[in-house]
Amino acid sequence: MPLNIGCTARPGRGRDNKTGSWRVFYPIFSKEKCTGCGICSLICPEGCIERINEKEYIPDLDYCKGCGLCAEECPGEAIAMEKEEK
Amino acid sequence: MKEILEGSHAIAESVRLCRPQVIPAYPITPQTHIVEALAEMVADCRLKAEYICVESEFSALSACIGASAAGSRTYSATTSQGLALMFEVCFNVAGMRLPIVMSIANRALSAPLSIWNDQQDSIALRDSGWIQLYAEDNQEALDLHILAYRICEDHEILLPAFVCFDGFILSHTYEPVEMPTQEEVDAYLPAFTPYQRLDTKDPISFGMYATPDYYMEFRYENQRALLRVKEALQKYGALFGEHFGRDYSALVEGYQLDDAEIAFVAMGSICGTTKDAIDEMRAEGRKVGLLKIRCFRPFPSDEIASALSHVKTVAVLDKNISLGSKGAIGLEIKDALYGSSIDVYDYIIGLGGRDIRKKDIKAIVDLAEKGSGDMFYGLREELL
Amino acid sequence: MRELRIHGRGGQGSVTAAELIAVAAFQGGIYAQAFPAFGVERRGAPVQAFVRFSDETIRLRSQVYEPDYIIVQDSTLIKDINVFAGMKPGGVAIINTEKPGKYKAPEGVRIIIIDATKIGLEEIGLPIANTALMGAFAAATGEIEFSALEDALRGRFEGKLADTNIRASQRAYEMVKGGSA
Numbered sequence: 001m002p003l004n005i006g007c008t009a010r011p012g013r014g015r016d017n018k019t020g021s022w023r024v025f026y027p028i029f030s031k032e033k034c035t036g037c038g039i040c041s042l043i044c045p046e047g048c049i050e051r052i053n054e055k056e057y058i059p060d061l062d063y064c065k066g067c068g069l070c071a072e073e074c075p076g077e078a079i080a081m082e083k084e085e086k
Numbered sequence: 087m088k089e090i091l092e093g094s095h096a097i098a099e100s101v102r103l104c105r106p107q108v109i110p111a112y113p114i115t116p117q118t119h120i121v122e123a124l125a126e127m128v129a130d131c132r133l134k135a136e137y138i139c140v141e142s143e144f145s146a147l148s149a150c151i152g153a154s155a156a157g158s159r160t161y162s163a164t165t166s167q168g169l170a171l172m173f174e175v176c177f178n179v180a181g182m183r184l185p186i187v188m189s190i191a192n193r194a195l196s197a198p199l200s201i202w203n204d205q206q207d208s209i210a211l212r213d214s215g216w217i218q219l220y221a222e223d224n225q226e227a228l229d230l231h232i233l234a235y236r237i238c239e240d241h242e243i244l245l246p247a248f249v250c251f252d253g254f255i256l257s258h259t260y261e262p263v264e265m266p267t268q269e270e271v272d273a274y275l276p277a278f279t280p281y282q283r284l285d286t287k288d289p290i291s292f293g294m295y296a297t298p299d300y301y302m303e304f305r306y307e308n309q310r311a312l313l314r315v316k317e318a319l320q321k322y323g324a325l326f327g328e329h330f331g332r333d334y335s336a337l338v339e340g341y342q343l344d345d346a347e348i349a350f351v352a353m354g355s356i357c358g359t360t361k362d363a364i365d366e367m368r369a370e371g372r373k374v375g376l377l378k379i380r381c382f383r384p385f386p387s388d389e390i391a392s393a394l395s396h397v398k399t400v401a402v403l404d405k406n407i408s409l410g411s412k413g414a415i416g417l418e419i420k421d422a423l424y425g426s427s428i429d430v431y432d433y434i435i436g437l438g439g440r441d442i443r444k445k446d447i448k449a450i451v452d453l454a455e456k457g458s459g460d461m462f463y464g465l466r467e468e469l470l
Numbered sequence: 471m472r473e474l475r476i477h478g479r480g481g482q483g484s485v486t487a488a489e490l491i492a493v494a495a496f497q498g499g500i501y502a503q504a505f506p507a508f509g510v511e512r513r514g515a516p517v518q519a520f521v522r523f524s525d526e527t528i529r530l531r532s533q534v535y536e537p538d539y540i541i542v543q544d545s546t547l548i549k550d551i552n553v554f555a556g557m558k559p560g561g562v563a564i565i566n567t568e569k570p571g572k573y574k575a576p577e578g579v580r581i582i583i584i585d586a587t588k589i590g591l592e593e594i595g596l597p598i599a600n601t602a603l604m605g606a607f608a609a610a611t612g613e614i615e616f617s618a619l620e621d622a623l624r625g626r627f628e629g630k631l632a633d634t635n636i637r638a639s640q641r642a643y644e645m646v647k648g649g650s651a
Contacts, residue, residue: 090492201508259504441532
């Protein structure tokens with residue numbers, strides 16, 4: 001795959017650095033509690049939380065480092081962090 | 087139509103005809119008249135562009151990056167200390183492959199402080215990945231801006247360019263130039279089509295970081311793109327000739343070179359004085375010629391080796407010094423002629439505005455004939 | 471090729487004079503080049519400006535060392551600077567002064583003395599000598615037509631300022647033509 005002219009990149013998609021394997025905890029999103037405010041998506045340092053419906057967000061687990069910021073900031077407590085079985 | 091005006095104003099008019107959309111610039115002698123004129127054109131609605139007053143040259147070129155990445159035809163101008171302050175940004179522009187055109191009114195670097203001309207400023211940025219074109223007179227200076235946009239914005243190139251012309255010696259000189267019309271420039275220079283651009287609806291980042299696994303390949307691609315400029319310059323230089331009647335397809339240009347035994351190599355306004363001196367020496371029966379370098383980056387080594395293959399001696403006139411070594415052009419010429427039996431002598435001349443006369447050019451021929459070179463020419467011994 | 475060197479002080483309009491003479495010469499159908507001796511042009515410091523005239527394209531970029539013509543805007547400069555340096559025989563030196571003295575001009579140089587500051591004061595109301603000296607230059611050398619000089623002045627100045635400068639220029643032109651300078 002040739003290089004992008006000007007060393008450009010799209011957000012959220014590093015060529016090499018799939019950071020998902022760092023995870024110890026992973027986020028579980030509750031559709032019922034979600035208010036659709038979008039703070040989780042904005043706060044995510046990897047930019048890997050995508051909105052798929054008005055009140056439904058999903059993380060890209062290839063990149064989610066399990067930092068838990070989304071769960072910490074979610075005003076509706078709609079995100080829970082759970083230990084991942086590897 | 088031919089008209090007579092100051093070099094700076096001729097360049098500003100030419101830039102206006104290129105329809106730049108964003109001009110972030112900071113004034114500095116001897117570039118000031120150019121950006122002053124452009125600011126006035128924007129204020130008077132003669133030029134529909136965003137003129138951004140910035141607080142430094144670093145900001146000027148940084149703003150250029152944003153504007154160019156957002157898809158605008160972008161222009162700036164600077165010189166000397168201003169260019170030095172842009173050092174870091176210059177490398178970024180080239181690496182991000184942004185086709186920004188910037189005028190350099192060549193001036194010496196501090197210390198000691200000097201507002202006068204030499205070519206140290208742009209030469210100091212020879213490794214930054216920018217195309218570097220040098221003008222002999224004001225006609226060439228204004229033409230090269232139009233040509234530069236045509237080359238830079240080609241998607242096979244996507245590189246920035248310095249259009250260099252000697253500060254004061256050209257920028258502050260009134261002389262006649264042929265000013266193209268807007269229709270002529272529009273017919274030659276199509277609107278800027280960005281290869282990719284910043285867009286909030288489809289976000290993209292420029293100049294991301296590259297790990298050791300990728301960095302070298304990015305640098306290699308920059309090198310390949312810059313080398314492709316030779317071909318692009320030939321193509322668009324010839325096209326320029328078809329549109330405007332002045333052909334710029336040659337990266338180097340010979341003057342009285344065909345049967346010359348001693349050849350000067352020079353760049354910029356010194357070529358004019360050298361040509362006059364050559365005419366006088368020719369009248370005395372001396373076989374002297376000149377090879378003028380129009381394009382310093384990419385460096386036309388092959389073209390130079392072939393143009394100089396028949397001469398015995400080469401005298402390089404360098405308005406710069408790579409301290410601790412030699413003049414930058416001299417070094418390149420020695421590289422280009424490596425393995426030949428041609429003697430190459432380098433002369434550091436005209437630093438910090440020291441005037442260069444025809445008699446100086448003639449004296450250098452005498453020195454080269456005696457095999458004396460690789461020196462500062464015209465030092466005032468009483469000061470040393 | 472003919473060359474003119476203008477000696478003046480910062481603020482006296484030497485560079486403007488060089489530029490307007492070149493503009494007028496170009497309008498007359500020849501090639502002209504004008505440039506200053508680039509420097510730190512603080513008011514009152516000695517400055518120089520140059521003009522070249524030729525039927526062919528001018529490539530030479532050095533300063534002027536062997537002028538055919540000189541204009542001295544301020545005769546007090548003569549004490550400090552050899553304004554006649556390098557002048558060619560047959561050349562013309564135009565000197566602005568109210569007290570003509572003995573000048574060490576090279577042989578064969580025609581000296582024209584004119585009180586251009588007085589003309590400036592009377593016509594423009596300011597101690598501006600350069601436009602009068604341009605008129606004197608046109609008359610003494612024939613390098614530029616007076617009508618071309620008038621056009622060049624109108625191109626640079628507006629309204630009343632153009633009128634008064636042209637009057638100063640014309641008065642000096644006629645004085646030199648009539649032999650009273």
